[in-house]
Amino acid sequence: MKYRTILMFGAPGSGKGTHGKALGVIPSYFHCACGDVFRSLRPETPLGKRFLEYSSRGQLVPDEATIELWRQCLDNSMQVGRFHPDADTLVLDGIPRNVAQAEMLSDALDVAAVFYLTCTNRKNLVTRLQRRAIKENRLDDANLDVIRDRLKIYERETKPVLGFYGKKVVYRIGADETPAQTFLDILKHVVKLC
Numbered sequence: 001m002k003y004r005t006i007l008m009f010g011a012p013g014s015g016k017g018t019h020g021k022a023l024g025v026i027p028s029y030f031h032c033a034c035g036d037v038f039r040s041l042r043p044e045t046p047l048g049k050r051f052l053e054y055s056s057r058g059q060l061v062p063d064e065a066t067i068e069l070w071r072q073c074l075d076n077s078m079q080v081g082r083f084h085p086d087a088d089t090l091v092l093d094g095i096p097r098n099v100a101q102a103e104m105l106s107d108a109l110d111v112a113a114v115f116y117l118t119c120t121n122r123k124n125l126v127t128r129l130q131r132r133a134i135k136e137n138r139l140d141d142a143n144l145d146v147i148r149d150r151l152k153i154y155e156r157e158t159k160p161v162l163g164f165y166g167k168k169v170v171y172r173i174g175a176d177e178t179p180a181q182t183f184l185d186i187l188k189h190v191v192k193l194c
């Protein structure tokens with residue numbers, strides 16, 4: 001079975017998590033953030049260690065391990081009754097992060113929309129990430145070099161995912177607005193998706 005899916009897409013700091021979470025509180029939308037799944041791992045487990053090793057350098061965790069963890073997380077959510085695939089729309093953020101992941105997930109996702117959060121000012125992104133480093137105690141946001149590497153990886157590896165899904169499902173959303181305005185812009189499209 002393929003899950004009806006909305007993808008939150010954009011650079012680190014563009015607000016994918018904020019808006020994904022907000023959509024996820026609406027009944028029949030289930031939000032799943034790949035970064036949160038990784039952060040919930042105990043750091044002493046093999047995958048927890050691997051996550052820390054890659055994320056602290058601003059790099060992506062290898063695809064096989066990422067997709068396996070994601071599938072397990074979704075299975076668990078279904079088993080405990082948090083995600084009902086017949087009735088719910090899955091709201092993903094942080095995955096797929098490259099074209100290889102998009103291909104690996106093509107058996108599972110029926111992508112109805114990709115909300116592409118665009119930020120005109122790169123400085124805004126960096127400021128948001130630095131603020132988040134303090135608020136959420138995130139190692140990968142604390143160092144300017146790591147932030148720059150993540151932004152480079154986003155440009156090089158993640159952006160091509162837009163081409164994988166194609167123009168028909170991609171909605172550009174300006175993310176320089178206030179969070180409320182950006183969320184309203186997203187919602188206007190969400191209500192029109194059948």
Ligand code: ADP
Binds near residue numbers: 011012054056094097
């Ligand atoms: P951001 O919101 O800044 O984009 P995330 O919370 O989504 O950050 O991800 C934090 C880190 O977790 C990434 O830098 C990466 O190391 C790892 N990660 C998250 N999602 C994926 C993924 N789909 N593939 C590989 N690594 C991932």
